[in-house]
Amino acid sequence: MKRVPVIAANWKMNLSIKEAENLAKELWENAKDIDDREIIVFPSFLQIPAAAGILKNTNIGIGGQNLYFEENGAFTGEISAFQLKDAGCTHVLIGHSERRHYFKEDYETVNKKIKRALSSDLKVMLCVGESLEEHENGLTEMVVVDELESAFKNVNMNYLENMYIAYEPIWAIGTGKTATPKDASHVHNIIRKTLNRIFGQKAALEMRILYGGSVKPDNIVSLMKQDDIDGALVGGASLEAKSFISLIHFDK
Numbered sequence: 001m002k003r004v005p006v007i008a009a010n011w012k013m014n015l016s017i018k019e020a021e022n023l024a025k026e027l028w029e030n031a032k033d034i035d036d037r038e039i040i041v042f043p044s045f046l047q048i049p050a051a052a053g054i055l056k057n058t059n060i061g062i063g064g065q066n067l068y069f070e071e072n073g074a075f076t077g078e079i080s081a082f083q084l085k086d087a088g089c090t091h092v093l094i095g096h097s098e099r100r101h102y103f104k105e106d107y108e109t110v111n112k113k114i115k116r117a118l119s120s121d122l123k124v125m126l127c128v129g130e131s132l133e134e135h136e137n138g139l140t141e142m143v144v145v146d147e148l149e150s151a152f153k154n155v156n157m158n159y160l161e162n163m164y165i166a167y168e169p170i171w172a173i174g175t176g177k178t179a180t181p182k183d184a185s186h187v188h189n190i191i192r193k194t195l196n197r198i199f200g201q202k203a204a205l206e207m208r209i210l211y212g213g214s215v216k217p218d219n220i221v222s223l224m225k226q227d228d229i230d231g232a233l234v235g236g237a238s239l240e241a242k243s244f245i246s247l248i249h250f251d252k
């Protein structure tokens, strides 16, 4: 089955408003004719309006890197699903390993965030992946399956077309070490089987599973050749227009 490839940029806690605006402009100029893949950028919260000013209603989606699961109220420092949408977001990243590890987001929190985002009509990119220690101890499958099962607890099947998974081995994020295409493909296959078990074959076959972790212009092609790898979530190499544009055009 053919799944539309997705190339996504996670700008993390980088860029000034002006830099984000310039990057968004360059991306738009170089991607406006693309209709055979999805492109999404995840700016930090304060950069979202600048990026949305350029990209809203284009073929490039805009997402928050996080959100809070309550609807509104006294939650100082947090951002709601409504506020993300109000600022122009179509997407949100949930469960990035940096959130799970530095900010102690647990399984329950990730699950609540997914439910809030989906019921608020945001498309969700759920990140899963094992640490170096887990990887070295052969625990990758266990960790990834646990993360998926807990994240999808009581998630309504009707929303699945708005879900993406990003497999990001933590030891590959920002380190320059990438999982080999074969190893990444093996984990993507486990993820798809797990989705099949939780939601059935149709959802499992349709859901896009991205790889993330030191994706660069020189390794994206071999990753994207793998059957179960449907896209890339890119951190470092998405901060420069030239490299992200070449990632978007990976097969051209």
Ligand code: PGA
Residues within 6 Å of the ligand: 010, 168, 172, 173, 174, 175, 212, 213, 214, 215, 233, 234, 235, 236, 237
């Ligand atoms: P990286 O980050 O491409 O810099 O490794 C990927 C991510 O954390 O999403």
